[in-house]
Amino acid sequence: MAVQHTIILLAFLLQFASLQFPSLGYDHQDTYFINCGSDIDVNENNNLYIGESNPTYPKTSFRKSSKVTSQSPVFSPLYQTARIFHSESSYEFSTIPNNTYMVCFHFFSFSSPTNLSSAKFNVSVPGFILLQNFNSENTTNSSLVKEYYVKIIxxxxTxxxxxxxxxxAFFNAFELFILPLHLIPNSIARFNYIDSAIRNLTTYSNDFLSQSLETILGLNVGSGTVDRKxxxxxxxxxxxxxYITNPQNAKNGSFADEIKRTANNTYEGPNSNIYIAPDAVYETAKESKSGSxxxxxxxxxxxxKSIDHFLRLHFCDIFNLLSSMLHDPYYYDFVIRSDGSGLLNVTVVPDTSVEVxxxxxxxxxxxxxxMIKSSSPIPLDGLDLRKINLPVVVGSVVGGEISHSKLTYGKTTQGSPLPNINLGMKISLLDLQIATENFDTKRIIGKGGFGNVYKGVLKNGMNVAVKRSVPGSGQGQHEFQTEIMVLSKIRHKHLVSLIGYCDERCEMILVYEYMxxxxxxxxxxxxxxPCLTWKQRLEICIGAARGLHYLHKGVAGGIIHRDVKSTNILLDENLVAKVADFGLSRTGPLDEHSYVSTRVKGTFGYLDPDYFRAQQLTEKSDVYSFGVVLLEVLCARPAIELSCPSEQINLAEWGLFCKNKGILEEIVDPSIKAxxxxxxxxxxxxxxxxxxxxxxxxxxxxxDVLWDLEYALQLQREPHRDSSSSAFASLQLPNVQRLPSLSALTEVDGTSTGRVDESESAALMMLDRISCDANQGTTINTQVSP
Structure with missing residues (x-):
């Protein structure tokens, strides 16, 4: 069979940006270096290997095992002893979930009564067999180190x-330590080789970090060995x-000056650091010879043969061939599949597009x-997944075409395909089980009509809120679809973002940013x-009003929320308000004078009486509900309080009564009244x-509400402003021609561009101008160009 070369062209590579490696405060945390079969600590390769008998770590489960010591001197004290297992045995370590670890095994078949070179065994970790049918015959004359990168969840x-x-089975020493963040990327390009003239890059479709990797080799091109020390x-x-196949074409080169690093051990270039590769690798290279x-x-x-591999190529222009990357280390990552030849070939050719x-x-x-194939699902801590009434799926579900995508519940398909939905937002049930510790009750942070809400941590470290319907109930199907359809096409800083969803089998799960x-x-x-101040409450109301205004006017056709209430306004770490829960939302086309005929839905106490009477839904229904929220903010009491006297049960009715009687101040929250x-x-x-x-x-x-609230905040911040009745009469915003750009500056698809805030700032500046001119008795034109 002819050897098929997998050619990587330098000219081709340089069309793609390499991965950014962020600054790291990395140390060998959560580290285990073990000298097996010995009670003696050994210092080797700048690492201290602790004698196996140390009681602090790890937990072991041995039934038939023994220690053995070499009968003759060996080249390193690390290989003087070994642990032998005659039956299945295990080590268990405490680890930090959702991190990638380096796992290393050291083997050396030294001379002993037990012929170590005859050992044959498997080594496995949760979800992967790392060594299968391992034969130790080749470890007689020299040590063998097997390295793996394993994502531990x-x-x-074990x-x-x-x-x-x-x-x-046996081994001499062992290493387990957490790797720097982003050492291995989660998103990676797949290099597709078709023939000598055709090659391209696509995106590797699976979650790359969930794979386990076995090191084949690292090559220091252009120089000698870089040791583990x-x-x-x-x-x-x-x-x-x-390994080079045409040495006549190449010559070695080195960089005389030390590669400069910053204080945090990154190189001066943005794309590498000392954890990606040591200085010695970047300071030497091979280049094509001159004159040819x-x-x-x-x-x-x-x-x-015929499996996927992870390939990383390291570059540093020590020859000044590319002045734009002078002495800056950088690298490129690929997934590439080997062919049937048993060889993987890498070729670099001169980039003729560079002007040298x-x-x-x-x-x-x-x-x-x-890349090691998964052997089984990874079980959750302390759980037997065979006893869990949840479907277990390995990997993320992101494939399929929209025309074939339907939400399924139980054994039947409900509803219609979700139009324009981003299938990339789908999250596997297994990932959500892991994120929430199998929906542990201690992680519940809220409950509602749809189901429980859990705090979770995704494998990328993001904190999320996971809203899960009662499994198999079949309730809330329409709300589930509506929420996905609405939130997958809009983005605004005052709307809670949908991170993803899961619709596997009978589950309906929504994943939001955590507030x-x-x-x-x-x-x-x-x-x-802590009690919210009046200023904080005004800012929260303004934020929620901006979110609702965006729904009404910033989205094509308009969206009516239909369930505005204080539990659907969430606050982030900075008390920024975001409107949530779009399960009851209805879309337009709508304007101020149109409506949607629909069955009445909402929450008692916040329901628009006009909507209740006529069953005609308009954006003014949200305005009414928001008015109830404003009363809650002012009075710090629920919209419905059954323990109150009958005339005070409904906050909206009671608030209006007090306002008409001139006693509204009497029901203001006492903690903020002053x-x-x-x-x-x-x-x-x-x-x-x-x-x-x-x-x-x-x-x-x-x-209108937003402008009035902004003005109330201005008056709170600047009490000296003239807010007399005559001045305020000039400021009644319904009678002023509005800035046409306020909603138009928001993109229809919901992507926040930053222009929303600019338009709102412009509106406030105009408001200031109106206030000033109103006091002077002048007339101004408030129309401005968008």
């Missing part, structure tokens, strides 16, 4: 040794001379790893949280009254 990590029948992560880099334009350089590495007199090819380092400070209701009453500027309070109260008009046609729009 649990708090406990390594199991399983001897083959009539044989045994030199490499920050204890890796070995071999000379490349035995177009010469390429090739390396050939034996690999397992004699273009040359060069390369500093090669890393190659095998650290919970609901507005929790922060107003029945809570041990803080409130009276002019600010007056504007706020008038806004509440306008929102709670019995008929929708008499209510303001959300932009």
């Amino acid at each position: 649990r708090k406990r990590f 390594i199991t040794f399983t001897p083959q029948t009539s044989s045994f 030199t490499d920050t992560l204890s890796r070995e880099w071999l000379p490349d001379d035995s 334009k177009g010469l390429n350089i090739s390396w050939s590495v034996p690999v397992e 007199a004699k273009p040359k090819a060069f390369l500093n380092g090669i890393e190659l790893m095998t 650290e400070n919970g609901t507005l209701r929790e922060n107003l009453y029945n809570t041990n949280l 803080q409130i500027n009276q002019n600010s309070l007056r504007i706020f109260n008038e806004t509440v009254e306008k929102c709670l008009h019995d008929y929708g046609c008499d209510r303001p729009t959300m932009v």
Whole structure:
């Protein structure tokens, strides 16, 4: 069979940006270095290997095992002893979940009564068999180190040794330590080789970090061995001379000056640091020889046939061939599949597009790893997944075409395909089980009609809120679809973002950004949280009003929320308000004078009486509900309080009664009463009254409400402002021609561009201008160009 070369062209590579490696405060945390079969600590390769008998770690499960010591001197005290297993045995370690670890095994068949070179066994970890049918015959004359990168998702990590029948297992030393963040990327390009003229890059479709990798080799191109003592992560880099296939085309080169690093151990270039590869790798290279334009350089590495590999190529322009990248280390990552030849070939050729007199090819380092196929689902801590009534799916579900995508519940398909939905937002059920510790009750942070809400941590470290319906109930299917359809196409800083969803089998799960400070209701009453100040409450109301205004006017066709209430306004770590829960939302086309005929839905106490009477839904229904929220903010009591006297049960009715009697101040939250500027309070109260008009046609729009609330905040911040009745009469926003750009500056697809805030700032500046000119008795034109 002809050897099929997998050619990587330097000219081709440089069309793609390499991965950014962020600054790291990395140390070898959560580290285990173990000298097996011994009670003695050994210092080797700048690492201290602790004698296995140390009681602090790890937990072991041995039935038949023994220690053995070499009968003759060996080259290193680390290989003087070994642990032998005659039956299946394991080590268990405490680990930090959702991190990638380096796992290393050291083998050396030294001379002893037990013939170690006859050992045959498997080594496995949760979800993967790392060594299968391992034969230790080749470890007689020299040591062998097997390195693996393993994503650990649990708090406990078990390594199991399983001897083959009539044989045994052994090893001399072991390493387990957490790797720097982003050392291995989660998103990676797949290199597709078609023929000598056609190659391209696509995106590797699976979650790359969930794979386990076995190191095949690292090559220090252009120089000698870089030993484990030199490499920050204890890796070995071999000379490349035995792998190069056309040495006549290449010459070695080195960089005399030390590569400069910043204080946090990144290189001066943005794309690498000392954990990616040591200085010694970047300070040497091979380049194509002078006088032979177009010469390429090739390396050939034996690999397992027809499986995926991880390839990392290291570059540093020590030859000044590319002035734009002068002495800056950088690298490129690929997934590439080996063919049936058993060889993987890497070739670099000169980039003729670079404006230099004699273009040359060069390369500093090669890393190659095998991607290990998962052998079984990874179990959750302390759980037997066979007893869990949840479907277990390995990997993320992101495939399929929209035309074939339907939400399924139980054994039947409900509803229609979700139009324009982003299937990339789908999250596997297994990932959500892991994120929430299998929906542990201690992680519940809220409950509602749809189901429980859990705090979770995704494998990328993001904190999320996971809203899960009662499994198999079949309730809330329409709301589930509506929420996904609405939130997958809109983005605004005052709307809670949908991170993803899961619709596997009978599950309906929505995953949102996590809001650290919970609901507005929790922060107003029945809570041990710090009391919100009046200024904070105004800012929260303004944020929620901006979110609702965006729904009404910033989205094509308009969206009516239909369930505005204090529990659906959430607060982030900075008390920024975001509107949530779009399960009851209805879309337009709508304008101020149109409506949707529909069955009445919402929450008692917040329901628009006009909507209740006529069953005609308009955006003014949201305005009414928001008026109730404003009263809650002012009075710090629920919309419905059954323990109150009958006339006070409904907050909206009671608030309007008090306003008409001139006693509204008597029901203001006592904890903030002394803080409130009276002019600010007056504007706020008038806004509440306008929102709670019995008929929708008499209510303001959300932009009217927003402007009034902004003005109330201005008066709170600057009490010296003239807010006399005459001045305020000039400022009644419903009678002023509006800024046409306020909603138009928001993109229809919901992507926040930053222009929303600019338009709102422009509106406030115009408001200031109106206030100033109103006091002078002049007339101004408030129309401005968008």
